[in-house]
Amino acid sequence: MELPQQLKANRERLGLTQEDVAQRIFVSRQTMSSWETGKTYPDVQSLLLLSNLFGVSIDSFVKGDVETMKETIVKDAVRMERLSIGMVGLLLAGVACLVGWDLIWDEPVAAVPWLTWGMVVGMALFALCAALAMVCACRVEKLKKDHDLVTFREISAFMDGEDPEAIAHLNPDAFSRKHPWVANAVKVLAGAAVALALGFIIGSIVSSLH
Known part of the structure; x- marks a missing residue:
């Protein structure tokens, strides 16, 4: 599963909205939306925060996207x-x-x-x-x-x-x-x-x- 799908799936698993996630990792809802649609990618700091929030490793987030x-x-x-x-x-x-x-x-x-x-x-x-x-x-x-x-x-x-x-x-x-x-x-x-x-x-x- 690619990063945009990973983000959406993990967010929905926890019952969070894009606004909820955005507030917890200190970005705007528009930024979160662009990540989930694949328009842009989060930086390393944001990935670390997302990893902690969702309780999953960064490897599982971006493994399919690195290449x-x-x-x-x-x-x-x-x-x-x-x-x-x-x-x-x-x-x-x-x-x-x-x-x-x-x-x-x-x-x-x-x-x-x-x-x-x-x-x-x-x-x-x-x-x-x-x-x-x-x-x-x-x-x-x-x-x-x-x-x-x-x-x-x-x-x-x-x-x-x-x-x-x-x-x-x-x-x-x-x-x-x-x-x-x-x-x-x-x-x-x-x-x-x-x-x-x-x-x-x-x-x-x-x-x-x-």
Whole structure:
């Protein structure tokens, strides 16, 4: 039996509601509900509290889930790596378009003499690549949020025999976990700033060679 079913079965065995269990292990009812539906997994501390409350071992809770968790970590790590590579590749492609089209098509725009049609096309392609790179970044963050990889790593480490206190650093009370939207916005802005700076530097070098 998997963890969500284990939680529900043990709760009902004791005649407790989700609210009852949540209050006793110091979490919200919504958190308890998400555990029972398999949307997220409890951290090690919560597992210890649940184990004591239900009078069952942690092994019996997560025995069937540990391998699945480890496979999920590996698969999601690969996906995140590919998305990260794709994000960097798209930004570099955008910079290449920004510079390359200016070299290929240097006919000036009539209304704006200093602006070439190549620059117009290059900027449009750069914007497209930057937007796609942003999509990759958002998917990485969604993977981390949906699968709660930090919790998976905690449980995996705990089941490998590590001390819960020694692995507490795997789930820090970090700013990015408390304010995910702010953290994501900072990452996107930082990436865009780096790409634009790189484009400006390369553009300046190319312009000096004309």
